[in-house]
Amino acid sequence: MTLLYSLLENVNAWYFDFLRPTTRYGQQNDVREQNRVLTATNEDLQRQLEEMKGTVTKLEHRCTDLHGENQEIQKQLRDCHVLLVAEKLDPVSGEKLGQTAQQKEEQRKEVMTVSQNLLTELKLFGETAQEHAGKLLEVENIMRDLTEAHEKLQQERAFFTLDVEEMERALGEAERLLME
Template sequence: MATKIPKAVPAADGILKPKKDNIPVARKNVAAKANKAAPSNRGVQQAELRDQKQHLVTANEDLHKNLSETQQRVDELEQQFSELQKENTNMKKSLNDCHVALIAAKIDPGETVGEIAQKEDQRREVQNVSRDLLNELKTFGDVASTQVVQLEAINTTIKDLTEARLGLMQERDLFSQEAAEMERALEEAEGLLA
């Protein structure tokens, strides 16, 4: 008893699906005819299936390649979008900082160039006065440093003189004690001689 080989039938989505024919063959003559016709049909069908499979494999590879390229492009676009967002955020921050600087400097964006120039002149004048004051302060600091050194030298001299005075006072006290002892000894010697 021979069975028929399932035939591939294209479906609506373009994918080949085998079709099963479950028809039993009851007679030898029909089976013999089927066996004779089957090898040629089978070879043609297998060749068509191989061609379709190769075509599908190629199409699948192309789709994967296109998908990879598209994904790579999407990643690049996302990176560019992220960079543009950062740049936009930085520009907004800079714009806000400039606005704050204008407000802090009390500059009205609608001011005339003459008013801005006048304010710039005032700012330069204040800077010059500040620089002069800083120079005077530096000079005062230098003079004060010199005077501190001189004051330390004077303090050292006073300390030395104080120590020398104390030494002289101690020597005077010793001298006075020795003179008193000599006077007593002299008086005793006079008392013995008299």
């Protein structure tokens, strides 16, 4: 944003310098130089805008992928939890646990621990996905601001061009009157 503001300040400074009375040729050179700078600035803004569009597209794809992975992991977690509980399997060895009350209690605790760990990892994954979504929103806001700044610069350039044309007509008229 500071780059954009400095560019706008430079454009305003050039515009007011342009209003200073100088010779016709000096003004034409100033206008050409200012027009060249505005064109270069416009091209740079266009390049930055295209880069930001590419970044937003990549982030949107990544966010979609993360949401899909999140849903798949949640489903797998639920399926694994159901299977472990239903089959009374040891999550580490995969063997059936004995039927004693103590073994059942230990099995339940182990399944709960594994489930809690998986849920914690899933929660962390969800938070990461939310952070990516937040960053995506920031990039979209920056793109919107750049687009607005680009449009404003285009508008100021058009006004500047109109002012230059009007001054050239006035200068030509003044020269014509002086010649008479």
